[in-house]
Amino acid sequence: MSTLKPEVNNQDHIQGDDSASVTIVEFGDYQCPYCGNAYPIMKEIEETFGHQIKFIFRHFPLANAHEFAFPAAIAAEAAGLQGKFWEMHDALYENQYRLSGELFDELAETIGLDLEQFQQDSTSEEIKSKIEDDFDSGVRSGVNGTPSFYVNGTKFDGGATDLYQMLKESAE
Amino acid sequence: MLEKGATAPDFELNATPDQKIKLKDFKGKNVVLAFYPADWSPVCSDQMALYNEMLKYFNKYDAQIFGVSVDSVWCHLAFEENRKLHFPLLADFEPKGAVSKAYGVYDEELGESKRALFVIDKEGKIAWSYLSPIAVNPGADGILDALEELNKK
Numbered sequence: 001m002s003t004l005k006p007e008v009n010n011q012d013h014i015q016g017d018d019s020a021s022v023t024i025v026e027f028g029d030y031q032c033p034y035c036g037n038a039y040p041i042m043k044e045i046e047e048t049f050g051h052q053i054k055f056i057f058r059h060f061p062l063a064n065a066h067e068f069a070f071p072a073a074i075a076a077e078a079a080g081l082q083g084k085f086w087e088m089h090d091a092l093y094e095n096q097y098r099l100s101g102e103l104f105d106e107l108a109e110t111i112g113l114d115l116e117q118f119q120q121d122s123t124s125e126e127i128k129s130k131i132e133d134d135f136d137s138g139v140r141s142g143v144n145g146t147p148s149f150y151v152n153g154t155k156f157d158g159g160a161t162d163l164y165q166m167l168k169e170s171a172e
Numbered sequence: 173m174l175e176k177g178a179t180a181p182d183f184e185l186n187a188t189p190d191q192k193i194k195l196k197d198f199k200g201k202n203v204v205l206a207f208y209p210a211d212w213s214p215v216c217s218d219q220m221a222l223y224n225e226m227l228k229y230f231n232k233y234d235a236q237i238f239g240v241s242v243d244s245v246w247c248h249l250a251f252e253e254n255r256k257l258h259f260p261l262l263a264d265f266e267p268k269g270a271v272s273k274a275y276g277v278y279d280e281e282l283g284e285s286k287r288a289l290f291v292i293d294k295e296g297k298i299a300w301s302y303l304s305p306i307a308v309n310p311g312a313d314g315i316l317d318a319l320e321e322l323n324k325k
Contacts, residue, residue, distance in 0.1 A: 002311070002313065029216070032216045033216070034214075034216045034217075035216070061225075062215070062216065062221055062222070062224075062225055063225060064221070064224050064225060064255070064256045064257070064258070065215045065216075065218075065221050065224075065255055065256065066215075135225070139226060139229070139311075139312050139313065139316065140313055140316065141313065142311045142312075142313040143222075143311060144217070144219070144222060144308070144309035144310065144311035144312075145216050145217030145218070145222070145309055146216045146217075
């Protein structure tokens with residue numbers, strides 16, 4: 001059974017309650033259509049199960065297959081430096097159908113980032129290595145495709161819909 | 173299926189219409205063989221797409237990775253081009269599945285290779301092998317653990 005390596009830590013982007021009983025980690029790629037499909041379901045999971053859920057997103061860009069996957073991850077991290085990782089994360093998935101090299105600045109403006117700072121941060125080596133660390137963590141944790149989910153540190157064998165179903169059943 | 177300690181059977185397979193790969197030419201290097209059923213599975217869950225992102229890891233462990241399936245060289249070429257793969261896919265095409273059979277990972281019923289991984293050490297001995305359920309992409313953590321183990325020696 002594959003387990004999450006390293007465990008959730010302060011380098012992660014975390015949404016939800018600290019005291020939540022269920023921690024979900026997604027390894028995702030902003031250009032992956034399956035991740036795009038999983039996005040609204042993850043939102044629904046967070047809404048339905050509220051305080052019980054903590055959600056973490058780690059980058060797993062398939063950069064050769066998806067030309068905008070890595071730049072999109074950079075955009076999310078650069079937004080994160082201005083405290084708006086999740087706003088960019090949401091905007092990227094909501095606009096996945098028109099993902100392009102020009103989209104990032106537009107989204108940065110839409111979510112109210114300091115554009116100059118955003119562009120400057122987008123070239124930072126630190127951000128690049130943060131994304132590579134996420135990828136490395138995925139590889140070590142047995143990620144075999146995107147999206148891959150880990151529930152309380154153990155690889156979940158299924159997609160977002162299966163995850164929703166499993167949570168619903170265990171809540172009943 | 174061949175297990176740890178066995179000598180890896182030598183083979184000569186086409187990587188492109190005019191390039192043959194011989195296993196014995198890779199003595200002195202670690203080799204990863206990833207047998208898989210067929211080209212063209214969906215990209216986000218594709219085993220070869222994953223390994224393609226990991227070439228620098230394999231480099232680090234002085235390892236060369238090869239994908240192996242019964243698809244023809246022309247099919248492999250189109251697949252490599254479409255997915256921008258930067259490592260060789262070998263065509264176990266004629267006689268069909270002969271190398272897969274030699275490694276004990278040929279599915280007679282489907283007429284395809286099973287989903288199996290082998291890590292071969294620098295002397296040509298199998299250091300680790302793994303058979304995955306046909307529908308499950310085994311990822312890469314097992315390969316990396318095996319290569320790490322070899323590196324310690």
